[in-house]
Amino acid sequence: MATETESFVTAPSTPEAAAAAAPMAPTVEPAAHQPADRLEIVVERRLRQHGEGESRRMTIFRVPAHVRDASKELYEPRLVSIGPYYRGWEALRAMEQHKWRYMRELMGWPPQPAASLGDYVRAVRDVEQEARLCYSERTSIFAAAAAAQSEPSGGGEIEEEQSRHDGDPGGPGPDGFAEMLMLDGCFILEFFAKWYKGEPDKLCDVAWVLPLLHSDLLLLENQIPFFVLEALFHVVSPTATKLDLLRLILHRLKFSSYELSTAEELVQSDIQHLLHLFYEAIMPRDDETASVQDSTPPSLQYFVQLRQMGVRLKKAVSTRFVFIRDMPRVPHWMKTTLLATLLRKVGAWFSKLLAMIRRTPPASAPTLVVPSVTQLREAGVRFEKKESPRHMFDIAFDRDSGVLEMPRMEVDYANVALLVNLVAFEQTRGLPGDGDTSRRLSSYAALVGALVRTGKDVEHLQKRGIVENLLDGDDDAATKFFQHLGDCSTLNYKSHMFAGMFEDLRQFYHSSWRRHKAKFLRDHCSSPWAVLALVVAISAFCFALFKLSTTIFSLAHPYYCHC
Incomplete structure (x- = not known):
């Protein structure tokens, strides 16, 4: 019994002793030879997906759910879906056939010879992985592609089950994301090309389609990365540049009666998507908004400076002559006369009255909001x-x-x-x-x-x-x-x-x-008749005051009266 206790407590002093004692320990099968646990496969797959989403390239976000649910007509597309967030919606499936028609027409777009389908596919494949990192929310189209890429041993059943939970039964295939980028990108390019060249189109000629398409393409949740458009545009026209693409798109974007920035001014900007392009186009330069941030008129800047100087002077004087405040009080028998005391009380009364006139608004009044x-x-x-x-x-x-x-x-x-x-x-x-x-x-x-x-x-x-x-x-x-x-x-x-x-x-x-x-101007000077009534009232008051003064004068000095 003692020997067994020593074998657990005492460590071997030499490598040989350790080697001799090793067979006595229970053997443990290496983790590599153990079958993977079901939870391990699921967690590993989840970590890989979420690790992929956390990136500096994340540029396409979703509106908070409570805001979107309160005003769905402002954030959700009504005619066409762009990107993964609204792909497959029943109300938007009617535009899918028009997307394929637009892509077919784009592939034969002059002036360059029509590129092969493989050129478009290779262009999309080159930017597919980078485009995945731009979205802040994973949808079923991401899960389908991730399931096709990761095939751990013994995890086929789990991947199939996870796919059923993430999307619709028999949802998008492993190439669904790349197909979406290619289809939506070609649709956007052909749409702006038709708009730019003024080509007739049965879809866009409908009066209500064009405004809806213009609105849907500029929704935050309805975007694809701009570099996808650049890659497809380079396939369509290999000699074209980013400047040509910006000119093509900005030609028809508009906002009220304000002028947008030109393509030359935005060519150096790192554009993320169409909404970002429109945002940069309507934003003024920093020097144009500098005067807005400082709303103080030049005539009042000197007054503000003088007031600040007065505050600093008052603070300096109070600090310099602080000993006066600490001097002993004047005895009671040396106080000023009764008249001075009365004047001091009257001054205090006027000070209280002035404080009441200049009193601050009640505490319940908002302090950070502008009045209506x-x-x-x-x-x-x-x-x-x-x-x-x-x-x-x-x-x-x-x-x-x-x-x-x-x-x-x-x-x-x-x-x-x-x-x-x-x-x-x-x-x-x-x-x-x-x-x-x-x-x-x-x-x-x-x-x-x-x-x-x-x-x-x-x-x-x-x-x-x-x-x-x-x-x-x-x-x-x-x-x-x-x-x-x-x-x-x-x-x-x-x-x-x-x-x-x-x-x-x-x-x-x-x-x-x-x-x-x-209030006085509104009540008494809002119309000519009100002004006339005010003038008559002032004249009558002045006449009555003059008459009263002459009457008092005649009573005080009767010998001046020659009646």
Whole structure:
């Protein structure tokens, strides 16, 4: 018994002893000869799939489910599916036959001789793996390809079962992803080629098809990588460049009445997909938006500087002469006279009255939101249409005159779908060093969404020529357009593009003097008759005051009366 105990406790002192003791230990079969566990195969396959998805090339994201479910018509395609997210939808299958027709026509597109089918396949195969890394969400089309690539021993049954869980029964084959890239890419190229050359097409000639296709191609979730289009375009025209492709696409993209950037200006940009191309095309240059971020007029910059100098001077004086505050109080018998005490009390009373007049708004009032158009009008803010705006962000507020100038905007369903997807795409981009000031569309959505809350706000902006409402009514424009622009955005309200304008508008609105002045002008100077009545009232008051003064004077000095 003691010998067995020693064999477990005492370690062998020499290699020979260790070798002699080794046969006594129980033998364990190496893991390589053991059959793979079912869970091990599943987890290994899952790790391989998820490891593939985490990449710096991830550029095509999905909108949060709660946002998409609340407004499906703004984020989901209505006519054609591009990419894996909506592939196979029953409502979109009618366009699949037109995709194949477009691809067949593209393969015979001049000026170069028609390339072989193998050239298109090789071009897609070269970018297939890179394109997989661009999508943030795995669908059944990814699972089918991954199952075909990985064939671990004893895992055939598990792969078949996993395929049934990931997609439809008998779902897409192992080449489904590459086929989707080729089909959708050729469809996009042929669509813009027909549009560019003005070729008649039975599909595009239908009045409602072209706007729907234009809208579906610019949805965040309905994209394929731009380098796939470049690879296919090079097969169609080997001598063409990226500049030619940009010219082909930008020729027909449009947004309201604003001019887009040219292809020459965007040729150096790393375009991710069509929506990113459109985003870069409508974004102004940094030097054009620098004046928007600083809304302080030149006439008030000196006042701001003087006020800051006064604050610094006051702080320096209080620090220098702090010993005065620590001096002993004056005895009671040395206090000032009764008149000085009375004056001090009157001064304190006036100070309290002034504090009541300048009191801050109640704590329940919002501090980070701009008042609406109706509220700002009550404070005297006037809304004017911006003449010849440089871009959609060319908004200016003059604190001296209380005038807020805004560019004209069109309110329709096409614009709201485009804007909300552009805002959602902007949220997926990493922030540069300047923080939220680079999120210009999100800042714009926050501004107009705060200004326009009810139909009365839309009605007034329509009268001023700022808004052109193409919806059913003013209330629909407020609830279905302006209030939806920021659904998929988060913003730091203290450092965004219009943060200075937000603060200026709040200060203007909370000024009691400006509100009373605006109310007086609105009540007594809104029409010629009101002005005439005010002049008559002032004249009557002055006449009565003059008559009263003469009467008092005659009573005080009766010897001057010669009656």
